[in-house]
Amino acid sequence: MKDSKSIIKLIMKLWVVVSLICLPIKAQEANYDESKVGTYTLPDALTTLNGQEVINKKQWEKVRRPEILKLFQDNEYGIIPNAKIKTSYRVLEEGEDALDGKAIRRQVEITFNGNGLTRKMLVLLYIPKGVKKCPVFVSPNFQGNATTTTDPAVIESQFSVFERAHQTSRWSYDRIISSGYAVATFHYYDVYFDQDDKINDTIYPLFGINSNSDLQDNTGKSIAAWAWGCSRVLDYLLTLKYIDKKRAIVLGHSRLGKAALWCGAQDQRFAMVISNDSGCSGAALSRRNYGETVAKINHDFPWWFCNKYQSYSQDVSSLPMDQHELLALIAPRLVYVASAQDDQWADPRGEFLSLQEASKVYALYGLETLQGSSFPSVNEPLWKGNCGYHMRTGIHDVTDYDWQSYIEFANKHLIP
Numbered sequence: 001m002k003d004s005k006s007i008i009k010l011i012m013k014l015w016v017v018v019s020l021i022c023l024p025i026k027a028q029e030a031n032y033d034e035s036k037v038g039t040y041t042l043p044d045a046l047t048t049l050n051g052q053e054v055i056n057k058k059q060w061e062k063v064r065r066p067e068i069l070k071l072f073q074d075n076e077y078g079i080i081p082n083a084k085i086k087t088s089y090r091v092l093e094e095g096e097d098a099l100d101g102k103a104i105r106r107q108v109e110i111t112f113n114g115n116g117l118t119r120k121m122l123v124l125l126y127i128p129k130g131v132k133k134c135p136v137f138v139s140p141n142f143q144g145n146a147t148t149t150t151d152p153a154v155i156e157s158q159f160s161v162f163e164r165a166h167q168t169s170r171w172s173y174d175r176i177i178s179s180g181y182a183v184a185t186f187h188y189y190d191v192y193f194d195q196d197d198k199i200n201d202t203i204y205p206l207f208g209i210n211s212n213s214d215l216q217d218n219t220g221k222s223i224a225a226w227a228w229g230c231s232r233v234l235d236y237l238l239t240l241k242y243i244d245k246k247r248a249i250v251l252g253h254s255r256l257g258k259a260a261l262w263c264g265a266q267d268q269r270f271a272m273v274i275s276n277d278s279g280c281s282g283a284a285l286s287r288r289n290y291g292e293t294v295a296k297i298n299h300d301f302p303w304w305f306c307n308k309y310q311s312y313s314q315d316v317s318s319l320p321m322d323q324h325e326l327l328a329l330i331a332p333r334l335v336y337v338a339s340a341q342d343d344q345w346a347d348p349r350g351e352f353l354s355l356q357e358a359s360k361v362y363a364l365y366g367l368e369t370l371q372g373s374s375f376p377s378v379n380e381p382l383w384k385g386n387c388g389y390h391m392r393t394g395i396h397d398v399t400d401y402d403w404q405s406y407i408e409f410a411n412k413h414l415i416p
């Protein structure tokens, strides 16, 4: 039994290594020449499907926002069936003196029951000590809860194949806690294995979806599931007296950045949404031929988006929406898009242009927009109204610089 577990761990590790080796190969095929991006016309976030101009927030909220939300549901991320499932919470561990005595640690198992099946999610939560009501970051992790910290009390996530403390550089827990924010994380595999043909092991069977053949054109897959997971963590957090309902933040990196955006677009309980290097089918405009494209992402990761999305691979101009409208769904709440200079695969300029275009919707709320701003220089964050952007030096990653910027931006808006 132990042997078979080690073999599975080895295979999964090899799979991760092979995908990382393949990344530069894919990247070489992409266009990185701004003069070859091509011309494109973006769908107007402020024109309804029947051609009416949206001139006030009432029209936006009643007509255009629901239209755009549905376009993303039906054509890109897909929906999660609306079947009732039962959820329960069990505190597995609690420590009063975590992170050098600055935080309370709580580890909670969330159990979902549906369709005669059970799925479990393990949440690691750190709360700053002595704060009555604090804002909270909800952010899924890639390698398992115990890889995010050197804290020996952290329980290993069920599907983690990595050593403890393997990815601590991405988690500025000390900075987060010292700044008065709580933080909750879970291993994204608890919700959906990041592999093809794994639907049976995910949350979908709770809703009666057991294999690819059960999928409708607009049934969600992994991105929708990871987004769903973030909302389920928030459900739990909102039961706690020391978490401020009005100051929850969802943050994701890369594929989990796509998920964080999709989560924040739908779940308006999140007061701030952060995309860290989410790139193609995240913050970046799909119609720009730069870095990763819709065709490439659909080819390489067919388990991320709904089946319908595949039909746009050969002609992105036929997409009835583009990613700036995903960002616009977050309006008037806080939105932060971050890029990295050496992460051209994610198209930093396309991420900025997308946010700039989305910011038009913020004007309906009397907020400042990014219209007229030029693409900022590296390490010079541009914050206007409720929209924040930066491109830092370095590679595709989450760094302390990113956390510091998110916290400073959040402090400006969320801390009285």
Ligand code: GCU
Binding pocket: 023, 253, 254, 255, 256, 277, 278, 279, 280, 292, 297, 345
């Ligand atoms: C690949 C993929 C990206 C994704 C990234 C990640 O590079 O092409 O779309 O964002 O993996 O999740 O790290």
